[in-house]
Amino acid sequence: MVRNVLIGLLSIALIATGYWAFQEQGQKQVLATQAENNYQRAFHDLAFHLDQIEDQLGSTLAMNTRRQLTPSLAEVWRVTSLAQEEMGQLPLASIDISQTEEFLYNLSKLTYRTSIRDLDQEPLTDEEYQNLEQLYQLSKEIRQEIRQTQAEVLANGHRWLDIEKEITAQNEPRDNTVLSHFEVMNKSVEGYSELEWGPENAAMKDINGQLKKALNGKRVSKEEAKEIASDYLNMSQNAAIHISETGEGLVYEAYTLAIDDPEHATNYYMDISVQGGHPIWFMQARNIGEVNVSLNEASEKASDYLKNQNFEQMQLVDSKQYDSVGMLKFVYVEDDVRVYTDSITVEVALDDGDIVGYEAKDYLINHKERHIPSPSITRDEAKAKLNPRLEVMEEHLGLIKNDIGEEVLCYEFYGLLNDETYRIFINAENGEEELVERMPQAESMHQYQS
Structure with missing residues (x-):
């Protein structure tokens, strides 16, 4: 009797163990499938966005107006940021893709900074157009390699988990054609750093030098x-944050961070200065849907955000929609x-x-305690200097830098002349x-008075 009970219990135990092993194996298969699907999604999204980069750069070269150029450059930035994120999701640790990563990073920053520049006042130069042409040619080479890689993956059913296993086992996958295409891609962009980035880059280097001098406070870890x-x-404090020190090419020391955004399943990218721990810029790379928020509501949200970050006495002076x-x-x-001068x-x-998105370089460079003098002439005396046909809509006092970099107090007037809006600064x-x-019609500043 006891023997039969023991045999029964043993049978139950064996069945339970087998069921547990079956369940465990099933869970592993589910997790493996999910991981492979994530790799495949990241890879094919990367191929799609590298295609888009070439297409958008080509379209940008054919454009001639700020109204078209600015959103086009902003789109290159957005798509490039997505490609950066997707490349970071692939198991490519065994090969050198540093040049490709650096190319995408700098293309992203260049197009972002150019897109927020006033191209009416500072249009693209011939050198910048030549650089865009070279970048366009490089993007063609990248696109060709990624297409060949994609064809290889689809034709032969390559699994990214198998590639990852080779890397984990410390095997050199030298004969892996998928990875070899990434290596060729990396070599194809090695020469991009020799590009002359033109006045924008020279100005950026000067700004970065000023920022290095202006940063203060204790060093942060x-x-x-x-x-x-x-x-x-x-x-939340448990958000996944990847952090590294910026390269030697940057004048000031900073940390570059990639932060997983659990709400949108995308990343924020951010630079924080080592000296003082000041956030310098950040951007979120994600697809943005249909418009549900007005520009006025967006202005209020941005104003509230700055107040929450302890930026007091900030006033909206420009508002655009792209x-x-x-x-x-x-x-x-x-x-x-x-x-x-103190702008964000x-x-x-x-x-x-x-x-x-957020950019605070000008504020960090210029913000300081200052003594602003009283005007030496009256507002009416300043207004008398204006074209008598100008219909003044709005008046302010403003501190700007003149042609030789000196801060000067001015009377600031917004007015209409021949159905055009102008902003004029008269030395106070x-x-x-x-x-x-001359202000674009859609940006008449009297509509945005705070």
């Missing part, structure tokens, strides 16, 4: 930088004077109102005309 990023982006993104420029206000640009997604000390700008 990588862990401290992660905490700053989490607070700045309002993310597709589904609102680009908003704020300047510091002191004693009712707009300090145009914020981008808001118009599908859900998320903050998806001597009545001289310091700056005249």
Whole structure:
């Protein structure tokens, strides 16, 4: 009897063990399938976005107006950021793709910074067009390699998990044709760093040098930088944050962070200075849907965001919409004077109102305690210097830099002349005309008065 009971219990145990092993194996298969699907999705999305980069760069070269160029350059930035993220999701640790990664990173930063530049005041130069042409040719080579890689994967059913196993086992997959295409791609862009990036790059180097001098405060560690990023982006402390030090090409020391965004399954990219732990810029790479948020609502969200980050006395001075993104420029206000040198640009997604971009270099470089003098001439005396046919719509005091880099207090006037909107700065000390700008019709500033 006891023997029969023991045999029965043993049988039950064997069945339970077999069932558990079956369940365990099933779970492993599910996880493996999910991992392979994620790799395949990242790879094919990467191929699609590298295609888009070439197409969009080609379209940009054919454009001739700021109205078209700015959103086109912004689209190159967006797609390039997505390609960066997708490349980072693939198991490519065994091969050198540093040149490709650097190419995408710099292309992303170049197109972003050019897209937020006022191309009416600073249009693309011949050198910059030549550089875009070279970048376009390089993007063709990248596209060709990724297409060949994609064809290889589809034709032969290559599995990324198998490639990852080779890498994990420390086997050199030298005969792996998929990885060899990535190596060829990397070599094809090695020469891109020899490009002359033109006045924009020279100006950026100068700005970076100024930023290095302006940064202050104690040095922060990588862990401290992660905490700053989490607070700045309002993310949980357990968000996945990948951090590295910026390359030697950057004048100032900074950390570059990639932060997983659990709400959108995409990444934020961010630079934080080592000196002082100041967030310099960040951007979120994701597809932005249809417009559900007005530009006015976006302005309020951006203003609230700056207040939450302890930027007080900031006033909206410029508001633009590019597709589904609102680009908003704020300047510091002191004693009712707009300090145009101390500016921050914020981008808001118009599908859900998320903050998806931020740039604060000008603010970090220029913000300081300053004594702003009282005007030597009256507002009416300054207004008398204007074209009498100009219909003045809005008046302010503003601090700007003149042609030789000196800060000058001005009366700032927005007005209409022949159905065109102009912004004119009259020196508040001597009545001289310091700056005249024609504003695009859609950006008449009296509509955005704060």
